[in-house]
Amino acid sequence: MSAVFDLYQAGGSWLHRMDARVKLVTALLASVVILTQRNLWFTLAALGLILLVAASAGILATVWRSLRLLWGVMAMIALFTALLTPLPGEAWLALGPVHLSAASLLLGVTLALRIGALAGVVLVWLITTSQSATTRSLVGLGLPYSWGMTLAMALSQLPALADTYRRISDAQKARALELDRGALLVRLRALIPIAVAMVIASLRSAEALSRSLASRGFGSHHRRSDWQPLCMRPSDWLVLGILLAAFAGYLVWRCNWGLSLLG
Amino acid sequence: MAIIEVRGLSYRYPQALDLQPPALQEIDLTIEAGQIAVLAGATGSGKTTLCLTLNGMIPHLVGGDLSGEVRIDGTDTSQIAPADLADVVGMVYQDADSQLLSASAAEEVAFGLENLGLDRQEISDRTSWVLDAVGLHDHWHVPPAQLSGGQKARLTIACALARRPRVLILDEALTSLDPAGREALLQLLRDINRQQGTTVLMTVNKLDQELALANRLILIESGRLLAQGEPRELLSDPALWSTFSAPTLVQLAWQLRKQLPALQPADWLDVAQAERDLRGGLHA
Amino acid sequence: MPEPVIRLEALSHAYEPQVPAIEAVTAEIWPGSIVGIIGHNGAGKTTLVKHLNGLLRPTSGTVWVDGQDSRTRTTAELARKVGLVFQNPDDQLFAGSCREELAFGLRNLGFKPDEIVRRSEAMLEQMGIERWADTPPAMLGYGQRRLVALASILVMRPPVLVLDEPTAGLDARSASALLAQVLSLASSGHTIILVTHDMALAAEHCQRCLVMCRGRLLRDDATRSIFSDNALLAEAGLMAPPLIRLARALTDLGMPGDVLTNAEFSAAVTQLRGGTQ
Numbered sequence: 001m002s003a004v005f006d007l008y009q010a011g012g013s014w015l016h017r018m019d020a021r022v023k024l025v026t027a028l029l030a031s032v033v034i035l036t037q038r039n040l041w042f043t044l045a046a047l048g049l050i051l052l053v054a055a056s057a058g059i060l061a062t063v064w065r066s067l068r069l070l071w072g073v074m075a076m077i078a079l080f081t082a083l084l085t086p087l088p089g090e091a092w093l094a095l096g097p098v099h100l101s102a103a104s105l106l107l108g109v110t111l112a113l114r115i116g117a118l119a120g121v122v123l124v125w126l127i128t129t130s131q132s133a134t135t136r137s138l139v140g141l142g143l144p145y146s147w148g149m150t151l152a153m154a155l156s157q158l159p160a161l162a163d164t165y166r167r168i169s170d171a172q173k174a175r176a177l178e179l180d181r182g183a184l185l186v187r188l189r190a191l192i193p194i195a196v197a198m199v200i201a202s203l204r205s206a207e208a209l210s211r212s213l214a215s216r217g218f219g220s221h222h223r224r225s226d227w228q229p230l231c232m233r234p235s236d237w238l239v240l241g242i243l244l245a246a247f248a249g250y251l252v253w254r255c256n257w258g259l260s261l262l263g
Numbered sequence: 264m265a266i267i268e269v270r271g272l273s274y275r276y277p278q279a280l281d282l283q284p285p286a287l288q289e290i291d292l293t294i295e296a297g298q299i300a301v302l303a304g305a306t307g308s309g310k311t312t313l314c315l316t317l318n319g320m321i322p323h324l325v326g327g328d329l330s331g332e333v334r335i336d337g338t339d340t341s342q343i344a345p346a347d348l349a350d351v352v353g354m355v356y357q358d359a360d361s362q363l364l365s366a367s368a369a370e371e372v373a374f375g376l377e378n379l380g381l382d383r384q385e386i387s388d389r390t391s392w393v394l395d396a397v398g399l400h401d402h403w404h405v406p407p408a409q410l411s412g413g414q415k416a417r418l419t420i421a422c423a424l425a426r427r428p429r430v431l432i433l434d435e436a437l438t439s440l441d442p443a444g445r446e447a448l449l450q451l452l453r454d455i456n457r458q459q460g461t462t463v464l465m466t467v468n469k470l471d472q473e474l475a476l477a478n479r480l481i482l483i484e485s486g487r488l489l490a491q492g493e494p495r496e497l498l499s500d501p502a503l504w505s506t507f508s509a510p511t512l513v514q515l516a517w518q519l520r521k522q523l524p525a526l527q528p529a530d531w532l533d534v535a536q537a538e539r540d541l542r543g544g545l546h547a
Numbered sequence: 548m549p550e551p552v553i554r555l556e557a558l559s560h561a562y563e564p565q566v567p568a569i570e571a572v573t574a575e576i577w578p579g580s581i582v583g584i585i586g587h588n589g590a591g592k593t594t595l596v597k598h599l600n601g602l603l604r605p606t607s608g609t610v611w612v613d614g615q616d617s618r619t620r621t622t623a624e625l626a627r628k629v630g631l632v633f634q635n636p637d638d639q640l641f642a643g644s645c646r647e648e649l650a651f652g653l654r655n656l657g658f659k660p661d662e663i664v665r666r667s668e669a670m671l672e673q674m675g676i677e678r679w680a681d682t683p684p685a686m687l688g689y690g691q692r693r694l695v696a697l698a699s700i701l702v703m704r705p706p707v708l709v710l711d712e713p714t715a716g717l718d719a720r721s722a723s724a725l726l727a728q729v730l731s732l733a734s735s736g737h738t739i740i741l742v743t744h745d746m747a748l749a750a751e752h753c754q755r756c757l758v759m760c761r762g763r764l765l766r767d768d769a770t771r772s773i774f775s776d777n778a779l780l781a782e783a784g785l786m787a788p789p790l791i792r793l794a795r796a797l798t799d800l801g802m803p804g805d806v807l808t809n810a811e812f813s814a815a816v817t818q819l820r821g822g823t824q
Contacts, residue, residue: 306718538797
């Protein structure tokens, strides 16, 4: 059974080896940058940079494949924005709420590309960082250890949960439960037996998990050690430095000169 | 020296229905250090409940009405937190999925060792040793979700072994293994018992390969202990087995003993022994 | 000559492309028979039976249930004909009382309320669980939950009953209680299919067995013949139950190699010793 919910792919690239905390901060700041501007060229450049980084880490194929899943969404955003956003300037088409112009078309394309760039950032981050490294980086940045553990445990239980859903719906279908026919309300009601069985299963699992934790000494008087502590290397500090400088530069530029739609 | 001492233990679960009998009734049990004990009983007979009193989950995590005394290595379990008792008692539960929470097999083992506060080298050494011992060294980096049922069971056992508890309890932990896998693990347990003096308690609902290793057998039914003693003793007395079934060959031996009184049913734990005994009986 | 109630024609199924879980299985099952499906872990037993009630559809080949191609029927429709009882009762138990649990399947099948009540009460009594009628199944012990899960399928009276590892995890007493219920159905004309790797169970109750090995049907034959064939068992990765192995070890003394039960063994020993006593 594959780990459906884990994007991580092991590898030895510079990006894989970068400290997880730096990657987390980078993803955060990059998202902020992308979301606070609406310039077509800037967005294109950002997207290009992300794909370049992905290529240098050897994960371009995976990133591109995942981005392709978003094309439908991106196209829809572009279309609706282009058609329904009245902007100053000559209108190519004006019919009731519909208002298509060169400006609105450009805005639509920009917003669509922004989604792509954002997704790209998250993908590049998660494909090169294992779930445990991500949770440890959150803890390293100040999240209480028990919260980090809860997150890690929840993530680790997702495949088991998917399995449980499959088994339970199979068992209920074997009792002639009809899931694929009927009105929406009827179908929703049909999910109740499955939902109840899943809640019971989850509660049992939760109880068993907590026993397992205590049985392995979690919460004992010993001071917990850390088998894989996160360590910043010189290259990590360098990347962090460049990142913070770039972000500061962006803020200055944004605040003083602004970034109009076309630059 | 008795490492597990239970006196007059009775217990009811917190939301037990009135028409159900107590989960445990007046249990008196002694297991000496270094023994390999098998606790056999039907599903719902109280095996898991008894195990939970031995590692402190009952009464600390589960609540309910507990009377009587449980001592592990002299310590009263009601006076010590389960996480601290876990230094002495390691337990492996039946459902492997709800015991695995890490991103890789090695991290899973390391989790329990981090809880002991061991240094990184010690953790690496013990993890390497134990994964090798259960045959999962090649799966060092594999997420537990991707392991097969039998591999998951072996991993949960590895996690408990790595902590080197003085008492190891396996609550129906071997059921998802096929006979060959089970045999391999039982050999490992025998080695650990010999080399480290670890006391082992295994619960089963069907007597099988585990019996060959055991030097103590305990029968439980509806929360009461039916009998405890050496397996040979118990297997020679059909009256003890009216509710819980003895292994099929032993039952056959009891039947044949009517025609061939010289048979020794307690020996009929495997086909080879049964064959020898039956040949002897037929030639007589 | 009655029609087979289940017919498999070159049934294949692959969960992932190019990775077949079962390949070209062809077999027929007649009404009223008790058939075992045995094989090592991962041989494809569960994959095979999931096709009988439509939980899985063939990647190629056909499954005929009571004369109809399974592809032309929904899972809910097939569930009327084929009742599949899974190993884990907690996968299906959800109701607030055992009574409700039994009523669930009947409601899905469209029975009228008074018929539902009648059948549920009768089944609760038949299984000996009437005192738990108003108790939530989730609060019962494991053996009782297995019985409730079985009852909730039996109450639908499917002509074909498929049980996946019916005795796994149960002690001998609960196992025989469960089997007694199942066998009483067989005697009233229902078809029973037992999927198991408990060889002793197959030896004792199944007239015929389908031996699955690595996705293929290795042999479809009478149980006695299968258990006397060492080569077949070795190829399928199966070990005959201890009783049969003991009998086989004593063939040089005249012990027949195809005894299947303790009773047969005892009788054979009596014979060997000269007939009387």
